[in-house]
Amino acid sequence: MTLRRYILRRLLLLIPILLGVLIMVFVISYLIPADPARAWAGPQARPAQVEALREQYHLNDPLHMQIYYYLKKLILHFDLGISATTHRPVMNDLKAFFPATFELAFFAFLLAIVIGIPLGVISALKRNRLIDHVARIIALTGVSTPLFWSALLLQFIFYYKLGWLPAVGRSMIQIHRYTGFILLDSVLNGNWEALSDAFRRLILPAVTLAFYSMGYLVRITRGSMLEVLESDYVAMAKAKGLPERIINYRHALKNAIIPPITVLGINFGWLLSGTVLLETIFAWPGMGRYAAGSIVQVDLPAIVGYTLVVALVMILSNLIVDISYSIIDPRVRVGGKVE
Amino acid sequence: MKAPPFILLSSRYRILKKRLHPLTKEFGLTLYVLRKSRLAMIGAVIVALFIFLAIFGELIAPYDPNEIDIAARFSVPTREHLLGTDKLGRDVFSRILVGARYTIRSGLTVLAIAVPTGIILGGIAGLFGGWLDEMIMRITDVFLAFPYLILAMSFSAALGPSLFNAMLALSLVWWPLYTRLVRGQALAVRETAYVEAATSKGASKWNLIFKHILPNCLSPILVTFTLDMGAIITAAAALSFLGFGAQPPLSEWGRMVSDGRQYLFQAWWVSLFPGFAIALTVLGFNLLGDGIRDALDPKLRRITEVKWKKRIRS
Numbered sequence: 001m002t003l004r005r006y007i008l009r010r011l012l013l014l015i016p017i018l019l020g021v022l023i024m025v026f027v028i029s030y031l032i033p034a035d036p037a038r039a040w041a042g043p044q045a046r047p048a049q050v051e052a053l054r055e056q057y058h059l060n061d062p063l064h065m066q067i068y069y070y071l072k073k074l075i076l077h078f079d080l081g082i083s084a085t086t087h088r089p090v091m092n093d094l095k096a097f098f099p100a101t102f103e104l105a106f107f108a109f110l111l112a113i114v115i116g117i118p119l120g121v122i123s124a125l126k127r128n129r130l131i132d133h134v135a136r137i138i139a140l141t142g143v144s145t146p147l148f149w150s151a152l153l154l155q156f157i158f159y160y161k162l163g164w165l166p167a168v169g170r171s172m173i174q175i176h177r178y179t180g181f182i183l184l185d186s187v188l189n190g191n192w193e194a195l196s197d198a199f200r201r202l203i204l205p206a207v208t209l210a211f212y213s214m215g216y217l218v219r220i221t222r223g224s225m226l227e228v229l230e231s232d233y234v235a236m237a238k239a240k241g242l243p244e245r246i247i248n249y250r251h252a253l254k255n256a257i258i259p260p261i262t263v264l265g266i267n268f269g270w271l272l273s274g275t276v277l278l279e280t281i282f283a284w285p286g287m288g289r290y291a292a293g294s295i296v297q298v299d300l301p302a303i304v305g306y307t308l309v310v311a312l313v314m315i316l317s318n319l320i321v322d323i324s325y326s327i328i329d330p331r332v333r334v335g336g337k338v339e
Numbered sequence: 340m341k342a343p344p345f346i347l348l349s350s351r352y353r354i355l356k357k358r359l360h361p362l363t364k365e366f367g368l369t370l371y372v373l374r375k376s377r378l379a380m381i382g383a384v385i386v387a388l389f390i391f392l393a394i395f396g397e398l399i400a401p402y403d404p405n406e407i408d409i410a411a412r413f414s415v416p417t418r419e420h421l422l423g424t425d426k427l428g429r430d431v432f433s434r435i436l437v438g439a440r441y442t443i444r445s446g447l448t449v450l451a452i453a454v455p456t457g458i459i460l461g462g463i464a465g466l467f468g469g470w471l472d473e474m475i476m477r478i479t480d481v482f483l484a485f486p487y488l489i490l491a492m493s494f495s496a497a498l499g500p501s502l503f504n505a506m507l508a509l510s511l512v513w514w515p516l517y518t519r520l521v522r523g524q525a526l527a528v529r530e531t532a533y534v535e536a537a538t539s540k541g542a543s544k545w546n547l548i549f550k551h552i553l554p555n556c557l558s559p560i561l562v563t564f565t566l567d568m569g570a571i572i573t574a575a576a577a578l579s580f581l582g583f584g585a586q587p588p589l590s591e592w593g594r595m596v597s598d599g600r601q602y603l604f605q606a607w608w609v610s611l612f613p614g615f616a617i618a619l620t621v622l623g624f625n626l627l628g629d630g631i632r633d634a635l636d637p638k639l640r641r642i643t644e645v646k647w648k649k650r651i652r653s
Binding site: 016017018020021024025028029031140141143144145146147148149152153155156160269270272273274276277280281291292295296298303306307310311314315 | 477478480481482484485486487488489492493494496497569573576577580581582583593596597600603604607610611614615617618621622625626
């Protein structure tokens, strides 16, 4: 199977999975004992107002009809409905909040990869030396520390005690928004003050978010690298008298890098999960905070919209990971029977 | 003449011992490998301490965890209040000691619900194959397609926020991991000669699951679970932190971190110490899990086995 057909097939597989996600969220919302319409209308609402809301959101209809109405709107008008609490279209809300979350998650992802993988490799190459112990301690701390706690700890140290970095919020400096990604927009505006402010505000949440994934990557990379270094062909390469550098990087690393890459897709999912916590703590105006708020207020259209977007991002990131295998390892024929 | 009963008993014991020998031998080796690893032992000590606190925390706590003493509010860590007091003057140290039980309860609940569900579904999917396998795995895919925290939050919000519902919600999102694990193992075991032999002798499918596939899944499940315990504890604490789990005045650790968050700069000990307790416990489970994984790893085992045999002989 060619790469293009494989990607096409995987993209087609998106549809049933997204449909499954949609059905599941609707089933959960159906099982809620509380009456969402009453919650949206507020405590002072008259019964007629509540009834009108129920009619508007098809809450009186059976479950399969609700899903049908939702799908019809989504497919025909690319419309995710109107949020019951912000009274704006969910699509607009998500569009407004997406760049902030993406900026945060992507930066953290990059940080985790750039630090995690090299640290894992060095740790394996210098096994049982000081740097290995240090790397393993960092990795263990990373995977053991709850995100919401390290966030508070970093705020306490770097904002309150040292005063180096701002504690909460995204950059408020007014610049023309081309894309909504503040880092990118500042560069496009040529506004370096805005860039440095945006960057300083990004550091604490991104580092906190990256910490867990980084630790996980160090562990996976180290284990995988150690295994490869003990394999026969590395011994053979050594016997041939190849220089250490070539053995380590050309022979060992190329094979050892597959497991860390496999977990990158899952890692991105964790980062998105983490944004819910982090955006709440750092008052970061992103999708995660939006989702947490929507769940509290039983804002069903917003929750469904958010879950669909996140599921889409996660499936796509897994697809990218699968495709990148074939680029790194020519033995892996995508779509073929690898098992 | 019949043999006196104690001889019968002792011979039975000998037969039993002989039969169990491969099992006990392996177990002894596992323990030996585990004991050799210093980090794993540190992990074991932390986990043991945690379990001890979960059972006896209330007895050794110097104060009642919910005793309000407004006069002593926001006391810095002193000799009377080892880790200070919170906004109501409650002793943070006592609250942490008592809180251990809520944390272990969430881990055990997930163990009791998610793991058996995963084993049964994974076993069925791997063994029966066909449309049943397809259906189970697609449902698993849906569950894995979005962040577990969001899903758990929605479940918990739907059921009404309480500690028990948060645990239930976590169990609901945690089983797919074990389903995948057991299915993979079942697929591998299904192809082995001894399963073929059992099938040709007429063993039933359930017999296959419980006699052949399950025992072969036990060590990966054990390793996954020990390493997972940390993630479960963190997730449960995160749910409580966000307000979807334990409700006040319960001294659940995640809840304590969130309650103290407002006063972080004024009284850091209120939220930072409970968070440290979570981190330490998770670290303990991770260290122990690493140790168990290494101890069950066939490669590492054989290397140590030689040393172990030498030691037993001498």
